[in-house]
Amino acid sequence: PSLALTMDRDPGGLPALRAAVAGYLRESRALRCTADQVIIVGGGQQALDLAARLLLDAGDVVAVEDPGFNGADAALSAAGAVLRPVAVDDDGLRVEDLPTAARAVLVTPSRNFPLGVTLSLERRLGLLAWARRAGAWVIEDDYDSEFRFDGRPVASLQGLDEDGRVVYLGTFSRALFPGLRLGYLVVPPALADMARAVRGLLDGSPSSVHQAALADFFDEGWFAGHLRAMRGLYAERRSVLVDGLGDVLGDRAPISGADGGMHLVLQVPDDARLVQALAREKVEAAALSRFHQGAVSRSGLVLGFAGWPEVLLRAACGRLQRVLVSSGCRLE
Ligand SMILES: Cc1ncc(COP(=O)(O)O)c(C=O)c1O
Structure with missing residues (x-):
C-alpha cells in the first residue's frame, strides 16, 4: 500500500470509498446524499450499533418490525431502547399500528427480513408522515x-x-x-459531524487497506459486473429451489418472499421441530417463529438459496420431503 494509506485515519472512512458508495447509492438506490454523509463501518451490524448510539438515549421507545432481524433488536436494546414490535403483513410494516410517540422506527422496506415483503408506496409515505408527526427517526436497513x-x-x-x-x-x-x-451508514447532513466523531470513538475506522481495495473494485467497474453476474446466478438458484419444492410438494408448496434476496420462506406448521429434524438430515433452515417477538403469528422455514449449487438445492428438496412425511407434517 502507499504510505498515505498506511497512515489514513479518517473516521468517516477512506474518501475514495465514500465517494464510490455515495455514487452507487444515488444511482442504484435513488438516495439523495453526498460522500460527506457516508460513514464506512465494519458491516451492517456495526451500522445498526452506530445508528443506535447516535440517535437513542436509554429508555427511548423504538418501533421494530415483527417479525424482524434479531441482531438489530439486540443493537437497539444494548443502547437501552425499549422495543415496541409492530406487525408486518403483505404490504410490509403496518404503519397504522405505530405508537403515537417513539424516538425511532427500524424498517427493512425493500424486503422485510425475514418475510421478504416490500413496504408499499402508500405505507412509505405514511411512515414518513408518522415520523414527522412523532418527531422520530427512521432507520432504514437496506x-x-x-x-x-x-x-x-x-x-x-x-x-x-x-x-x-x-x-x-x-x-x-x-x-x-x-x-x-464492510458496510455503510448514510446520515442526514446535520448529523454527519457527530456520526464521524462517534465512529472515531469506537475503533477509528475499518482497515484503510481493505477500504482502498474496495474503492478500486468500484472505480474499475468490477463491483457493477459482479452484481450483474450474482443477480443472474442467484435468480437461477432461486428458481431451482422454487421448482424443486414444487416438484416434491406439488402446488401445495406455500412459498413467499422469492422475488429477491438470498432466501425464501416455505410456510409450514411447527417450524422449530422441523428445523431440528432437517438439521439431522444436514439441511440448514431457520424457523420463522424465531424472528417474532409478539404472539407468534407465522410458522415457516427460512431457506437460503444463494450460497448453494443447484445439485445441493435439489438434494435438499428431496430430504425436506422425507422429513415432512416422517414427521407427519401436513401443508395447508
Ligand atoms: C436484516 C439484516 N440487517 C443487518 C444485518 C447485519 O449485516 P452484517 O452481516 O453485515 O453485519 C443482517 C445480517 O444477516 C441482516 O439480516
Whole structure:
C-alpha cells in the first residue's frame, strides 16, 4: 500500500470509498446524499450499533418490525431502547399500528427480513408522515436490496424523505462476502459531524487497506459486473429451489418472499421441530417463529438459496420431503 494509506485515519472512512458508495447509492438506490454523509463501518451490524448510539438515549421507545432481524433488536436494546414490535403483513410494516410517540422506527422496506415483503408506496409515505408527526427517526436497513429478480427495483425510503429523518444503512456482506466486514451508514447532513466523531470513538475506522481495495473494485467497474453476474446466478438458484419444492410438494408448496434476496420462506406448521429434524438430515433452515417477538403469528422455514449449487438445492428438496412425511407434517 502507499504510505498515505498506511497512515489514513479518517473516521468517516477512506474518501475514495465514500465517494464510490455515495455514487452507487444515488444511482442504484435513488438516495439523495453526498460522500460527506457516508460513514464506512465494519458491516451492517456495526451500522445498526452506530445508528443506535447516535440517535437513542436509554429508555427511548423504538418501533421494530415483527417479525424482524434479531441482531438489530439486540443493537437497539444494548443502547437501552425499549422495543415496541409492530406487525408486518403483505404490504410490509403496518404503519397504522405505530405508537403515537417513539424516538425511532427500524424498517427493512425493500424486503422485510425475514418475510421478504416490500413496504408499499402508500405505507412509505405514511411512515414518513408518522415520523414527522412523532418527531422520530427512521432507520432504514437496506441489507439485501442488490438482489431483486422479478418486478421493478424499489427505490429507497431515504430518497423520499424531505425532512432529514432517515438514517440509511447497507452492508457488503451479501453483495460481496460477510468476512469482508464492510458496510455503510448514510446520515442526514446535520448529523454527519457527530456520526464521524462517534465512529472515531469506537475503533477509528475499518482497515484503510481493505477500504482502498474496495474503492478500486468500484472505480474499475468490477463491483457493477459482479452484481450483474450474482443477480443472474442467484435468480437461477432461486428458481431451482422454487421448482424443486414444487416438484416434491406439488402446488401445495406455500412459498413467499422469492422475488429477491438470498432466501425464501416455505410456510409450514411447527417450524422449530422441523428445523431440528432437517438439521439431522444436514439441511440448514431457520424457523420463522424465531424472528417474532409478539404472539407468534407465522410458522415457516427460512431457506437460503444463494450460497448453494443447484445439485445441493435439489438434494435438499428431496430430504425436506422425507422429513415432512416422517414427521407427519401436513401443508395447508
Ligand atoms: C436484516 C439484516 N440487517 C443487518 C444485518 C447485519 O449485516 P452484517 O452481516 O453485515 O453485519 C443482517 C445480517 O444477516 C441482516 O439480516
